[in-house]
Amino acid sequence: MATLAPAAPLRARNGRDTVAAGAVFGFLLAAVAALNLSLGAVSVAPDDVVRALFDPERADPAAALVVREIRLPRLLAALAVGAALAAAGAALQALFRNPLADPGLLGVSTGSALGAALWFVAGGTLAAAAAPALKPFLLPGASFAGALGAIGVVLALAARSGPGATLLMLLLGIGVNALGGACIGLLSYISTDTELRSLSVWLLGTLAQVERPVLLVALAIVGAGLAGLLATARELDLLALGEEAARHLGLDVDALRQRVALLTALCVGAAVALAGLVGFLGLVVPHVVRLWLGPGHRRLLPMAALGGAAFLALADLAARLIALPAEVPVGIVMAFAGAPPFLWVLRSAWRRVAA
Amino acid sequence: MGWWRVLLALGLLVATPAAAQRIVTLGSEVTEIVFALGRGAQVVAVDDTSTHPPDARALPRIGYFRALAPEPVLAQRPTLVLAAAGAGPEAVLRQVERAGVRVVRLPEAWTADGVEAKIRAIGRALDAEAAAERLAAQTRAALAALAPPPDAPRPRMMLVLATAPGRVLAAGQDTAGDGFIRLAGGENVFRAQGYRPLSAEAALAAAPEVILVPSHVARMVGGLEAIAREPVLARTPAVRQGRLILIDSQAALGFGPRLPEALAALRRRLAG
Numbered sequence: 001m002a003t004l005a006p007a008a009p010l011r012a013r014n015g016r017d018t019v020a021a022g023a024v025f026g027f028l029l030a031a032v033a034a035l036n037l038s039l040g041a042v043s044v045a046p047d048d049v050v051r052a053l054f055d056p057e058r059a060d061p062a063a064a065l066v067v068r069e070i071r072l073p074r075l076l077a078a079l080a081v082g083a084a085l086a087a088a089g090a091a092l093q094a095l096f097r098n099p100l101a102d103p104g105l106l107g108v109s110t111g112s113a114l115g116a117a118l119w120f121v122a123g124g125t126l127a128a129a130a131a132p133a134l135k136p137f138l139l140p141g142a143s144f145a146g147a148l149g150a151i152g153v154v155l156a157l158a159a160r161s162g163p164g165a166t167l168l169m170l171l172l173g174i175g176v177n178a179l180g181g182a183c184i185g186l187l188s189y190i191s192t193d194t195e196l197r198s199l200s201v202w203l204l205g206t207l208a209q210v211e212r213p214v215l216l217v218a219l220a221i222v223g224a225g226l227a228g229l230l231a232t233a234r235e236l237d238l239l240a241l242g243e244e245a246a247r248h249l250g251l252d253v254d255a256l257r258q259r260v261a262l263l264t265a266l267c268v269g270a271a272v273a274l275a276g277l278v279g280f281l282g283l284v285v286p287h288v289v290r291l292w293l294g295p296g297h298r299r300l301l302p303m304a305a306l307g308g309a310a311f312l313a314l315a316d317l318a319a320r321l322i323a324l325p326a327e328v329p330v331g332i333v334m335a336f337a338g339a340p341p342f343l344w345v346l347r348s349a350w351r352r353v354a355a
Numbered sequence: 356m357g358w359w360r361v362l363l364a365l366g367l368l369v370a371t372p373a374a375a376q377r378i379v380t381l382g383s384e385v386t387e388i389v390f391a392l393g394r395g396a397q398v399v400a401v402d403d404t405s406t407h408p409p410d411a412r413a414l415p416r417i418g419y420f421r422a423l424a425p426e427p428v429l430a431q432r433p434t435l436v437l438a439a440a441g442a443g444p445e446a447v448l449r450q451v452e453r454a455g456v457r458v459v460r461l462p463e464a465w466t467a468d469g470v471e472a473k474i475r476a477i478g479r480a481l482d483a484e485a486a487a488e489r490l491a492a493q494t495r496a497a498l499a500a501l502a503p504p505p506d507a508p509r510p511r512m513m514l515v516l517a518t519a520p521g522r523v524l525a526a527g528q529d530t531a532g533d534g535f536i537r538l539a540g541g542e543n544v545f546r547a548q549g550y551r552p553l554s555a556e557a558a559l560a561a562a563p564e565v566i567l568v569p570s571h572v573a574r575m576v577g578g579l580e581a582i583a584r585e586p587v588l589a590r591t592p593a594v595r596q597g598r599l600i601l602i603d604s605q606a607a608l609g610f611g612p613r614l615p616e617a618l619a620a621l622r623r624r625l626a627g
Contacts, residue, residue: 041427041429042429062432070450190549193550198421198443208424325416325427
């Protein structure tokens with residue numbers, strides 16, 4: 001398995017770079033957030049946006065509604081999903097010491113998608129019976145349950161320790177991915193036309209379906225997952241020395257592996273439940289940040305989360321605006337916006353290795 | 356504080372008839388029904404599939420009706436959204452509702468009764484029950500006049516979709532295509548549930564004498580000739596005898612007021 005060390009810059013990074021990166025991402029985040037709240041199909045004057053946020057009684061009611069009920073939840077969802085996917089990607093790349101690891105590696109996003117597919121195909125009758133207040137939770141709930149199911153299978157089967165356990169978990173992830181993919185294929189085969197269309201819209205990744213009550217729950221889950229991941233930064237740094245070396249330094253590699261797998265599953269499961277499948281972000285953002293700030297996870301994890309949040313909010317802004325009055329699934333925008341930087345990162349990383 | 360604005364608003368309220376709505380229609384047949392009920396002037400925006408009547412084509416569009424986003428709908432400042440079954444996603448409709456817009460979800464059944472139920476539901480939503488009753492009765496009479504006699508032979512039919520060259524789907528039970536074949540007096544020889552991929556062998560075994568091709572499918576793959584050249588269909592009786600019939604997708608499969616028109620067109624082609 002390739003290690004990350006050669007791909008990462010060899011020059012030691014100092015604190016100034018971290019401050020600079022924090023400032024750049026922070027500024028980007030603030031600017032993108034302001035644009036997201038101000039722009040959209042409904043035109044809202046900038047002072048109405050400010051009033052809608054801080055003084056809703058005095059704002060134009062229609063503008064306040066759009067800003068508070070539609071744009072703000074959607075912005076928060078984009079930030080949470082972006083941060084969750086980028087941080088999970090960074091952590092999984094570190095855990096498996098594989099630069100190609102992405103948040104879907106352990107089968108969690110496939111599990112999420114399978115939960116959603118099951119919901120679309122079989123959930124119709126249940127939806128009719130559910131109380132109105134519960135309805136917004138049904139699809140995200142099914143999806144999150146799928147994520148938990150997938151990581152549960154991986155953790156249960158990978159419950160062993162010692163050398164080879166990491167590789168075993170990786171292979172189990174591949175197996176769960178394949179099985180989940182097959183189940184989704186079967187479900188899309190037996191689904192009706194309408195169900196299939198709903199499923200494919202969802203699978204492309206979109207933030208248009210985010211509803212406020214669901215968002216609060218998802219934010220709590222992502223917050224807990226991110227906090228847990230940030231707390232593993234020092235251990236992930238030790239792991240970068242190699243599993244054997246890390247063990248000799250007193251790191252409980254097996255416990256760390258289980259913990260990181262579970263925490264990334266929480267992040268990714270909540271992200272997919274909110275937004276469907278958004279690719280590339282979790283793979284690309286950690287690489288870009290690592291090239292800039294170096295491989296130390298105490299910087300990498302928070303900065304990747306910040307960068308991922310800003311990047312997805314920016315992509316969603318484009319998704320909402322480029323095809324007005326229609327909307328492009330943000331997953332498609334992300335693939336277009338994410339692939340070129342990925343190629344660029346690969347090229348410059350290769351130069352460093354070759355030099 | 357501008358008291359004259361209050362007066363102006365009150366005046367407008369009084370001057371405007373209570374029924375005046377700003378309507379957004381989702382689904383081609385929904386748009387057709389609203390226009391047929393004489394409320395076309397209140398429609399402020401339609402979805403991408405609404406291309407009939409011609410007046411609807413001039414209206415702003417808010418995207419494909421199954422993949423909507425909330426803000427483009429709200430940008431039209433609607434008071435009423437009429438949503439065909441399958442419009443959505445459901446979460447987006449709920450967001451529009453939460454923004455204070457009345458959303459009416461319409462029933463769907465691919466039968467003559469289904470068309471009437473849809474017309475009546477739209478009539479209720481628009482406070483145009485009388486006009487809806489007339490349109491429903493008119494549609495029922497037209498469909499009854501077109502109904503084949505019970506002892507008539509039932510031609511073996513199949514309705515195909517082609518999403519790409521080489522990928523042919525046929526309409527099984529519980530589809531608009533199946534409903535249309537029933538109303539046309541045909542026997543749907545593709546016995547499956549929903550739209551399913553068709554294999555060459557299944558097509559041969561089903562042996563359709565007539566293959567119906569919706570217009571949007573023909574447009575996508577390059578005409579009836581392209582469908583006839585599809586390897587899975589090439590050996591069927593329908594293709595060998597040149598009995599591929601083009602049907603207007605929206606009129607035939609939308610189950611709206613133009614359904615009798617589509618059935619009559621098919622009847623002429625079958626007779627000719």
